[in-house]
Amino acid sequence: MNILILGGGGREHSLAWAVMQNPKCDKLIVAPGNAGIAMIADCATLDIEDGGAVANFAEENAIDFVIIGPEAPLAAGVADRLRDAGFLVFGPSAAAAQLEASKAFTKEICDAAGAPTAAWARFTSPEPARAYIREHGAPIVVKADGLAAGKGVVVAMDEATALAAVDDMFGGAFGGAGAEVVIEEFMDGEEASFFVLCDGANVLPIGTAQDHKRVGEGDTGPNTGGMGAYSPAPVLTPEVAARAMDEIIRPTVAEMARRGMPYQGVLYAGLMIADGAPRLVEYNARFGDPECQVLMMRLGAQALDLMQAAAEGRLEDARVNWAGDHALTVVMAARGYPGSYAKGDVIGGLDDLPEDSGHMVFHAGTTERDGKITASGGRVLNVTARGATLEDACARAYAMVDGVDWPGGFYRRDIGWRALKGSDR
Ligand code: AMP
Ligand code: GLY
Numbered sequence: 001m002n003i004l005i006l007g008g009g010g011r012e013h014s015l016a017w018a019v020m021q022n023p024k025c026d027k028l029i030v031a032p033g034n035a036g037i038a039m040i041a042d043c044a045t046l047d048i049e050d051g052g053a054v055a056n057f058a059e060e061n062a063i064d065f066v067i068i069g070p071e072a073p074l075a076a077g078v079a080d081r082l083r084d085a086g087f088l089v090f091g092p093s094a095a096a097a098q099l100e101a102s103k104a105f106t107k108e109i110c111d112a113a114g115a116p117t118a119a120w121a122r123f124t125s126p127e128p129a130r131a132y133i134r135e136h137g138a139p140i141v142v143k144a145d146g147l148a149a150g151k152g153v154v155v156a157m158d159e160a161t162a163l164a165a166v167d168d169m170f171g172g173a174f175g176g177a178g179a180e181v182v183i184e185e186f187m188d189g190e191e192a193s194f195f196v197l198c199d200g201a202n203v204l205p206i207g208t209a210q211d212h213k214r215v216g217e218g219d220t221g222p223n224t225g226g227m228g229a230y231s232p233a234p235v236l237t238p239e240v241a242a243r244a245m246d247e248i249i250r251p252t253v254a255e256m257a258r259r260g261m262p263y264q265g266v267l268y269a270g271l272m273i274a275d276g277a278p279r280l281v282e283y284n285a286r287f288g289d290p291e292c293q294v295l296m297m298r299l300g301a302q303a304l305d306l307m308q309a310a311a312e313g314r315l316e317d318a319r320v321n322w323a324g325d326h327a328l329t330v331v332m333a334a335r336g337y338p339g340s341y342a343k344g345d346v347i348g349g350l351d352d353l354p355e356d357s358g359h360m361v362f363h364a365g366t367t368e369r370d371g372k373i374t375a376s377g378g379r380v381l382n383v384t385a386r387g388a389t390l391e392d393a394c395a396r397a398y399a400m401v402d403g404v405d406w407p408g409g410f411y412r413r414d415i416g417w418r419a420l421k422g423s424d425r
Helices: 010-020 051-060 071-075 078-084 103-113 126-136 159-170 238-258 291-299 302-311 390-402 417-422
Strands: 002-007 027-032 065-068 088-090 120-123 140-144 153-156 181-185 190-199 203-211 214-216 220-223 228-231 264-274 277-284 326-334 359-363 366-369 372-375 379-387
Touching (some): 010 027, 010 291, 010 302, 051 078, 071 078, 078 088, 088 264, 088 302, 103 120, 103 238, 126 140, 140 159, 153 159, 159 181, 190 238, 190 291, 203 238, 238 264, 238 277, 291 359, 291 379, 379 390, 390 417
Parallel strands (some): 002 065, 065 088
Antiparallel strands (some): 120 181, 140 153, 140 181, 190 264, 203 228, 228 326, 264 277
């Protein structure tokens, strides 16, 4: 099978790594890829948000299966264009990807499906939004409706912050994404991510994870794309996961099918869990980054079979082979991230690190120059390890981090703290 993966971050490196382990994979191309991916697969330059260009490329390269990593090509309809051209694709249609691309759409689906989520209202002008905030008081959450690269959410602990967020969003701070604003109830609890594969009708859970969004230790400082993650998430006990499936995920997937926009691909549910009850925070139409890295480390080669079964509508009979293991990833980022940062540092020590089924450095923003790996993004490396326990995975990951020679980089030393605190360590 000839496979094309779209994307070039740590998520796509881990997808490529898992796919390459499956003997079914004859050839793998990743577009655009990065320096780490280039060590295990061919990388190609391609406008991955241009469905026509991707379809032509797939045709020219005799691709059998396309796996779409990030949300932008999904929202741009690349999966639709490829399916129309007869390709097997892992990833939802643009219509189904609205579950990520529009917060108001998701809230409507949740209401129609009876899925528990925060109370909400949508606004297209600032004055009624301000009145709603004054009426409900803080804490309260203000969200730009559309895709805003993870930055369109303000969790306001006081009314002034919420009112300022409304002004910012309608003032164009998020461009078109802020033309409509959703305001919702603040939910308290512990957050965790639940990943399921969908084939339009059937749903298969493939793992749980928690990430650390804040840049600083103790979960402090500004939000980032994620500074580390671990799987499984202890708060998503089998009981909570069963409730999430019955009350949130299956009703959502059924409602999408009923509306003629069946959901096919991975559905990533961000949940808030309080007193054993899950409520939906948000959906994403893709794997999380860096959550994907810990999921792929645990799933390995079977990830390809499962994604193929989802794309072919065969999930009813698919099973996940669970190893009962744990994985943890530490993100190494360029100093200054999520603000401005320098590019071009040479990163040393990588050749001496173990790379096997239990240890991998997944690359995100890296570029090869003169045979050396250089930093070319904010989040640069995902140092990932697997273990029999979370403590074990954590110790292995940090031992690898210690071997990376990159004075211009930084990382959090406390990835997994919440779960480790709750364990018997
Ligand atoms: P989202 O982009 O919708 O995931 O929001 C980003 C982050 O904001 C989430 O991961 C939560 O930590 C937080 N958040 C979003 N909505 C709520 C809510 N209704 N209550 C509390 N926190 C929220
Ligand atoms: N790590 C969070 C995300 O991928 O949305």
